[in-house]
Amino acid sequence: MSDLAQTVREVEALLFAAASPLTVEDLAGRLPEGADVPAALAELGRQYEARGVVLANVAGGWRFQTAEDLAWLMTEERDEPRRLSKAAQETLAIIAYHQPVTRAEIEAVRGVQASKGTLDVLLELGLVRMRGRRRTPGRPVTYGTTDAFLEHYGLATLGDLPGMAEMKAAGLLSLDLPADFAVPNPEAPALDEDPLEGEAPEFHVDFLGEDEPVR
Structure with missing residues (x-):
């Protein structure tokens, strides 16, 4: 068996057993020195491209997942995902397309004062961070x-976010955001912010609160 064929088997075994996507660095750290991980991933992707399970690049890592055209087979066997409220969807969209963004800026765009628990719910679900x-x-x-x-929405990077028109057509966004909103560059540092020093989020989830107009 060639070295590449052996590496392909090893990468396949690691990805099959992993609970979350593995990066090239993760894989290389577990394999013998000199293993050609990119070539093994390319070959593994070729082998699985027409199968019921495919190799996918998600959130900067790699994982096996059900082929998109067969997802309907899983509907009765998977828990229904928690549905976000309209306010939470709009807040998440603003953060995704205009990060880094403050709560006041989110409220200014939406035109309403966010209820107490909207951001807390997104933080609690791990979709948003401070x-x-x-x-x-x-x-x-x-x-x-x-x-x-990124993992939840099946995106490799923020650059893969759909355009506003696509989101509205899919019914994921009804908010009219400014025309200058653009997909952020996740690699570009924000020069107008300082990192949090040992601060942990405190959750005060209130599902009964209603959004109020900003006055």
Whole structure:
């Protein structure tokens, strides 16, 4: 058996057993020194491209998942995902497309004052994280999306986010966002914010609160 064929088998075994996507670095760290992980992934992807389970690049890592055209077979065997409220969907969309963003900026775009639990729910679900503090009076916290957000929506990077027109056509967004909203570059540092120093989020989830108009 060739070295590449053996590496393909090893990568296949690791991905099959993994609970979450594995990066090239994760795989290389578990394999013998000199193993050609990119070539093994390419070959593994070729072998699985027409099968019921395919190799997918998600959130910067690799995993096996059901082929898209067979997803309907799983509907009776999987738990229904928790549905976000309209306010939470709009808030998540604003954060995804305009991060890093503060709560006040989110409210300004939506035109309503967010209820107490909207951001807390997104933080609790792991779709959003606190990134840092804006270098402005009051030092407000800024928010951004997480790898769990990318994994949940099947995205490799934020650059794969659909356009606004696509989101509205799919019924995922009814909010009219400004025309200058663009997909952020996840690699670009935010020069107007400082990292959080040992601060942990506190959740105060209130599902009964209603959004109020900003006055």
